[in-house]
Structures are given as C-alpha cells and as structure tokens.
Amino acid sequence: MAGMAPPTRQDTRKFIENLTGTGKSIAVLTSGGDAQGMNAAVRAVVRMGIYVGAKVYFIHEGYQGMVDGGANIKEATWESVSSMLQVGGTVIGSARCKEFRTHEGRLKAALNLVQRGITNLCVIGGDGSLTGANLFREEWSGLLEELQQQGLIDEVAASSNSELHIVGMVGSIDNDFCGTDMTIGTDSALHRIIEVVDAIMTTAQSHQRTFVLEVMGRHCGYLALVSALACGADWVFIPEMPPEDGWEDSMCQKLSENRDYKKRLNIIIVAEGAIDSHNKSITADYIKDLVVRCLGFDTRVTILGHVQRGGTPSAFDRILASRMGVEAVLALLEASANTPACVVSLVGNQAVRLPLMECVQMTQEVQKAMDEKKFDEAVRLRGGSFENNLSTYRLLSYRKSDSEIPNSSFNVAVMNVGAPAAGMNAAVRSAVRVGITEGHKMFAVNDGFEGFYKGQIKEIKWGDVGGWTGQGGSLLGTKRTLPAKHLDKIAEQMRIHNITALLVIGGFETCDRIKQSASGTKRRVFIIETMGGYCGYLASVGGLAAGADAVYIYEEPFDIRDLQSNVEHLTQKMKTSIQRGLVLRNESCNENFTTDFIYQLYSEEGRGVFDCRKNVLGHMQQGGAPSPFDRNFGTKIAAKAMQWITKTLKDSYKGGKVFANSEETACLLGMRRRAMVFQPVSQLRDETDFVHRIPKEQWWLKLRPLMKILAKYKTSYDVSDSGQLEHVSRVRPKATDAI
Numbered sequence: 001m002a003g004m005a006p007p008t009r010q011d012t013r014k015f016i017e018n019l020t021g022t023g024k025s026i027a028v029l030t031s032g033g034d035a036q037g038m039n040a041a042v043r044a045v046v047r048m049g050i051y052v053g054a055k056v057y058f059i060h061e062g063y064q065g066m067v068d069g070g071a072n073i074k075e076a077t078w079e080s081v082s083s084m085l086q087v088g089g090t091v092i093g094s095a096r097c098k099e100f101r102t103h104e105g106r107l108k109a110a111l112n113l114v115q116r117g118i119t120n121l122c123v124i125g126g127d128g129s130l131t132g133a134n135l136f137r138e139e140w141s142g143l144l145e146e147l148q149q150q151g152l153i154d155e156v157a158a159s160s161n162s163e164l165h166i167v168g169m170v171g172s173i174d175n176d177f178c179g180t181d182m183t184i185g186t187d188s189a190l191h192r193i194i195e196v197v198d199a200i201m202t203t204a205q206s207h208q209r210t211f212v213l214e215v216m217g218r219h220c221g222y223l224a225l226v227s228a229l230a231c232g233a234d235w236v237f238i239p240e241m242p243p244e245d246g247w248e249d250s251m252c253q254k255l256s257e258n259r260d261y262k263k264r265l266n267i268i269i270v271a272e273g274a275i276d277s278h279n280k281s282i283t284a285d286y287i288k289d290l291v292v293r294c295l296g297f298d299t300r301v302t303i304l305g306h307v308q309r310g311g312t313p314s315a316f317d318r319i320l321a322s323r324m325g326v327e328a329v330l331a332l333l334e335a336s337a338n339t340p341a342c343v344v345s346l347v348g349n350q351a352v353r354l355p356l357m358e359c360v361q362m363t364q365e366v367q368k369a370m371d372e373k374k375f376d377e378a379v380r381l382r383g384g385s386f387e388n389n390l391s392t393y394r395l396l397s398y399r400k401s402d403s404e405i406p407n408s409s410f411n412v413a414v415m416n417v418g419a420p421a422a423g424m425n426a427a428v429r430s431a432v433r434v435g436i437t438e439g440h441k442m443f444a445v446n447d448g449f450e451g452f453y454k455g456q457i458k459e460i461k462w463g464d465v466g467g468w469t470g471q472g473g474s475l476l477g478t479k480r481t482l483p484a485k486h487l488d489k490i491a492e493q494m495r496i497h498n499i500t501a502l503l504v505i506g507g508f509e510t511c512d513r514i515k516q517s518a519s520g521t522k523r524r525v526f527i528i529e530t531m532g533g534y535c536g537y538l539a540s541v542g543g544l545a546a547g548a549d550a551v552y553i554y555e556e557p558f559d560i561r562d563l564q565s566n567v568e569h570l571t572q573k574m575k576t577s578i579q580r581g582l583v584l585r586n587e588s589c590n591e592n593f594t595t596d597f598i599y600q601l602y603s604e605e606g607r608g609v610f611d612c613r614k615n616v617l618g619h620m621q622q623g624g625a626p627s628p629f630d631r632n633f634g635t636k637i638a639a640k641a642m643q644w645i646t647k648t649l650k651d652s653y654k655g656g657k658v659f660a661n662s663e664e665t666a667c668l669l670g671m672r673r674r675a676m677v678f679q680p681v682s683q684l685r686d687e688t689d690f691v692h693r694i695p696k697e698q699w700w701l702k703l704r705p706l707m708k709i710l711a712k713y714k715t716s717y718d719v720s721d722s723g724q725l726e727h728v729s730r731v732r733p734k735a736t737d738a739i
C-alpha cells in the first residue's frame with residue numbers, strides 16, 4: 001500500500017514516528033457493565049502499544065484482577081488479540097470489585113503494578129470505573145510511600161514508577177456519559193433493540209396490536225429516545241422528560257388518533273428508569289393496563305433486558321472503539337506528571353481528549369438536576385446531540401391539529417437522487433412531517449430528476465410516510481438521471497405546482513452493511529469488492545471495522561510494488577497463529593488492477609501458503625433494513641434541512657414572491673468535523689472532483705493509517721489533530737449544530 005508523504009523538516013505537523021513507547025508498560029482493563037465493542041478497544045490498545053514499542057499487559061477481570069495480581073496480569077502479544085474485533089462482551093473479563101473501593105484494595109493494586117513496572121493504565125468502563133481510576137491516580141504517590149514504608153518496594157522502584165498515567169474510554173450501552181457523543185456499545189445495543197422492534201412490527205401489524213417495549217436506561221433515556229426516533233414510535237418515556245400530569249389521557253388520545261390515520265399498530269417505548277413528574281416510576285405493565293382499560297386495544301409487553309448487551313458489535317462500535325484505543329495510547333505517550341487523567345471521546349466525527357474528572361462531574365450533575373426535578377437543565381447538560389434527538393422526536397411524533405399549524409403558503413418538493421441508500425426513507429418521512437408542521441404544502445417527486453421532468457409529482461401528507469423509517473431502498477423511487485438536459489421541463493413542473501423550495505436527498509453512503517465471516521477457516525485470504533463509485537469510504541471504514549489487511553481505494557493510488565508488499569505481508573502473517581486475511585477493494589479503485597486481477601495475483605503468489613476466495617458484495621450493500629444510525633441520521637439531517645428551508649424561504653420572501661438568487665439559497669447540509677454545516681453548492685464546485693464524483697478532500701483518509709497500523713504495517717500517521725486536552729463545555733457544539 002502506498003504510504004503517506006513522509007514528514008519534512010519544516011513541517012509543523014506531528015507524526016506517530018516521533019512518538020515512542022520504548023521502555024513503557026501499558027496495562028488495559030475492562031470494568032463494570034460489559035458493552036459490545038470493548039474488545040475492539042482492547043485490541044487497538046494492544047496493537048498500537050506494541051506498534052510504538054511499549055509492553056502491553058492485559059488485566060483480567062477488571063479491578064479485581066488488578067487487586068489480585070498473579071495470572072490476572074499477563075503480557076499481551078500481537079496475536080493474542082486476533083479475532084477479537086467481532087466478538088461481543090469483553091474477552092478479558094470484567095467484574096465489580098468491592099475491594100478496589102477500599103484503600104487496602106488500591107494499595108494491593110498499586111503493588112501489583114509497581115512490581116511489573118506498569119505506570120500507564122487504560123481503563124474501559126462506565127463512570128463508576130472511571131471515577132475509581134481517577135481516585136487511584138490521585139492517591140498514587142501516597143500509595144507508593146506507604147508501600148515503601150512497609151518495605152514492600154524499595155526507593156528505586158518508588159522513584160522509577162512515580163507517575164501513573166491514566167486514560168479512560170467509556171464503555172456503556174446507555175450512552176450516559178457527558179463529554180462524548182457516543183459511548184462504546186450504544187450503537188450495538190440500538191441494533192438489538194431495532195431488530196426486535198422490526199420483528200415485532202410485522203406481527204403487531206397483522207393483529208392490530210399495541211406493543212409496550214421496555215429498554216435499558218435506569219438514569220439515561222438515550223436508548224429509548226433514539227429507538228423511538230428510529231422506529232417512529234407513538235410515545236416514549238424517558239427519565240429526563242417526565243410527562244405532564246394527565247399524560248394518560250393525552251397518550252390514549254394520541255394512540256387512537258394514530259389508529260384513525262390507518263396505523264395498524266402502536267409502539268410505545270419505555271426506558272427502565274422512566275418516571276412521572278412526581279418521581280413515581282412508569283412501568284411497562286402500568287402502561288399496558290392503561291391502554292387496555294381506556295382503549296381496549298390488544299396490548300403486549302416486551303422487556304428486552306440483556307439481549308441489548310448481547311450479539312456482535314456493530315461496525316460503528318468497532319470503528320469507534322478502534323479509534324479510541326489508538327487515541328488512548330497516544331494520550332499515554334504524551335502524558336506528563338501534570339496531565340490529569342483523561343478520557344478519549346467522540347464529538348461529531350472527531351476524537352478528542354477531555355479531563356476525566358470534568359466529564360464525571362458533569363455526568364453526576366445530570367443526575368443531580370434530575371433529582372431536583374430540573375429536567376430542562378438535565379437535558380441541556382446531556383449535550384447538544386441529546387437535545388437535538390429530543391426536539392426532533394417531539395417534532396415528528398405528534399401531528400399538531402390544523403389550528404396549531406401556521407399556513408406558510410409555500411410549496412416544498414422532496415425527492416431522492418442517485419443510488420438508493422438505507423436511511424433515505426427516514427429522511428423523506430422526517431422532511432415531510434417537519435415541512436407540514438411548519439405550514440408548507442409538501443410534494444413528493446418520484447424517480448428523481450427523470451420523474452420530475454415527466455411530471456411525476458404530487459402532494460404528500462403526514463400519514464403517507466407512516467412507517468417509513470425502517471424501510472430499505474427508496475420508496476419515492478430514485479434514478480441516476482442528471483437534470484441538465486431537462487432543466488426547462490423541470491422548471492415548468494416547478495411553475496405548474498408553484499414549488500418554492502426543493503429538498504434533494506441522495507448520495508448517502510451507509511457504513512453498516514459490510515460483514516464477513518472468515519473466522520474458523522485456515523490459511524485463507526478473502527478478497528472483497530465493495531461499492532462506492534470512486535469513493536473509498538465504505539472500503540476503508542469497512543476495513544477498519546473488519547480488521548482488513550489491505551484496502552485498495554481510488555484516493556490512495558497504488559502500484560505493483562504495493563500489491564507485492566501486501567502479498568508478502570500476508571505470507572508472513574500466515575506463519576503466525578493468525579491464518580486469515582481480508583483484503584477489500586473498492587469497485588473503481590483502479591481500472592486495470594481489477595478484483596479478478598487481484599484475486600489471481602494473490603492466488604498465484606500465495607500458492608502453497610494460503611488460498612483465496614473472492615466476493616463481490618454488490619447490491620447487498622444497499623439492501624436490507626437501515627441501521628439505527630442511518631435511520632436516526634436520516635431523520636435528523638432532514639429535519640434540520642427542512643427547518644433551514646423554512647427560514648431561507650421566509651428570508652427571501654418579498655412582495656408575494658420568493659427571490660432565491662444568492663449563493664446561500666442552494667446549500668448542501670453535511671457533517672464537518674464537529675458540527676452540521678450548510679455549505680453553498682457554488683462553493684462545493686471548487687472542492688469537488690466532478691469526473692469521479694467525490695470531494696477533493698476526504699476527512700476519513702486520516703483513518704487509513706489506523707487500519708494499516710492495526711494490521712501490522714509500518715506507516716506514517718499524522719497525529720497533529722489529537723493531543724490537546726480540551727474542556728467539556730468547549731468541545732460541545734451548540735444544539736443547533738449537533739446531530
């Protein structure tokens with residue numbers, strides 16, 4: 001694989017090559033409740049640690065293993081974390097440990113670390129585990145003094161281990177930690193919930209049933225809220241938003257209204273910790289009895305329980321955890337005596353470092369605010385992303401009565417273009433409903449620009465998009481036809497229907513659908529072709545999620561020497577205990593180095609050492625039900641786009657007409673680093689490679705070195721973006737910018 005440009009002398013960028021872990025020992029442990037993706041984090045810490053020349057240790061069974069020592073603390077090897085990426089739970093074990101809460105327990109733990117020269121600790125767990133870690137660090141010098149006084153360690157040991165560096169990663173399915181948009185495990189838990197909801201939907205539909213679904217979240221309503229958004233639930237109960245008194249009547253009224261709109265089923269989602277405004281818990285059974293009593297609907301309760309912790313981690317969690325693991329090692333390498341313990345977290349698509357104690361304190365403040373019934377405050381403290389979920393849910397779940405809806409007298413059309421992608425229907429549903437709520441008359445265009453010029457356009461109502469969130473493909477229909485040749489006819493259609501704004505939804509890529517099942521086979525290399533046109537995002541990010549050995553993409557040119565070195569790399573790998581290989585090739589990465597060519601090259605060169613299988617994923621990548629991430633993302637991005645359209649229409653409305661001739665009236669909405677940004681399409685012209693239909697700069701290219709490092713390649717890695725310790729309040733985008 002071609003490497004990145006090597007660092008030059010005048011360069012101010014910071015590169016991994018200049019950081020070394022030689023002589024350092026890093027220990028990694030998982031603690032508290034398990035979460036899918038913890039293994040990916042452990043794997044990344046181990047491999048990155050070894051890559052930079054450090055010694056890495058596993059601590060089995062969480063803090064218990066650290067207190068007990070012995071065989072619980074064991075040196076890790078590169079191979080020991082092979083095949084871990086796709087496994088749920090935590091392979092190195094987790095536990096709750098009473099002893100670590102005591103001074104004596106922590107003293108024993110300190111001795112075990114000093115005896116092995118471990119002064120870098122990577123803790124993966126919830127806020128409890130991280131609080132414990134912070135305490136341990138604060139006590140460290142005191143603990144060493146005590147050990148020395150007791151004669152258990154000598155002065156040399158005390159001085160050479162005098163600094164303990166700690167970095168935390170939040171593993172928790174509840175997403176209950178302040179300072180990060182997502183915690184490791186949350187997305188996988190959402191997958192489990194949505195699988196169950198999708199399964200229930202078909203049976204509920206057949207029998208016109210109401211389902212009350214209880215999901216985890218004793219203190220945090222994130223899982224419930226996002227599941228409700230992702231499946232278009234009728235009602236959701238979360239601890240942060242107790243319903244007003246008299247909610248029983250409003251809920252029943254809404255359920256029966258929804259049935260009147262021809263909805264054959266109702267879904268109500270309740271977080272474990274849901275309460276009313278008097279702090280009384282609202283249980284699934286209570287809701288069921290209420291619905292049966294008031295409405296006589298056939299109602300069933302499903303409690304998901306530990307299913308939510310189970311199963312394989314999603315692609316999102318694997319990538320998140322891998323990025324965090326690498327970042328954690330960097331943080332440890334750069335830590336000094338004065339750096340406080342930190343957590344690595346995700347804001348937008350950026351990995352950042354935050355002081356651990358600030359995050360823990362903020363998380364505790366949320367609970368305090370809830371205890372004091374300051375619910376608005378609690379929601380605000382949870383951060384922009386949570387607030388945004390809540391406001392989007394409120395906007396979409398409840399159709400205002402006609403008298404509450406303003407009449408904007410604008411007609412807005414929605415259409416899909418390009419290849420169908422999971423999440424498109426969720427986006428259309430959201431756009432239509434938000435548009436109606438804002439008082440517009442909404443129109444749907446079928447079959448993209450082709451349908452548009454042919455006049456396939458008609459009004460679309462609130463009820464028409466019911467149940468669309470969970471559907472794959474594009475229900476409006478989409479074509480790749482470009483509008484250029486038919487602009488006159490399109491303009492005519494816009495005149496006929498008096499369309500004042502157009503929302504175009506297309507060009508999404510989904511990252512969750514690449515799966516591979518290579519484990520169990522011996523000495524085999526899988527060569528997989530992925531879609532994406534000239535865009536190597538799916539291949540690269542899929543490669544990171546699946547632990548690929550090589551990923552060929554158009555954006556990073558490669559030649560025969562790269563192919564040769566990749567084959568040699570795999571031949572070497574087969575000599576170790578890991579005897580599987582995975583190679584991804586983006587469909588348009590190179591005209592001549594086709595998937596068949598690469599397959600044949602690897603087969604020939606690997607003869608006698610490994611054999612090859614090839615697989616072209618093709619349209620399977622666009623099929624299937626959309627993931628929770630795509631549903632949620634589609635929903636929120638479209639709601640935001642529609643709100644922007646309303647504002648822009650109002651701003652450009654003069655004398656009964658809309659004047660939309662400035663550049664700012666045609667924008668693309670997308671995620672840029674930490675926030676959602678509307679960018680004028682005219683500016684995009686300079687940033688776009690039209691021939692290959694990709695942006696000239698792709699943010700995710702920065703993730704490629706990670707994949708290479710984790711696959712044991714020496715590579716250059718620009719780490720200038722990381723390193724700054726930030727503060728919780730500063731990193732948060734405003735609710736209006738968050739997604």
Ligand code: ADP
Pocket residue numbers: 031032033063095096097098099100101102125126127128129130131132133135172
């Ligand atoms: P989580 O990390 O998932 O929030 P817990 O709160 O149960 O889970 O914490 C896991 C473990 O972390 C505890 O069993 C204990 O060993 C340690 N721990 C938690 N809080 C503290 C604390 N205040 N001081 C020391 N250790 C703690």
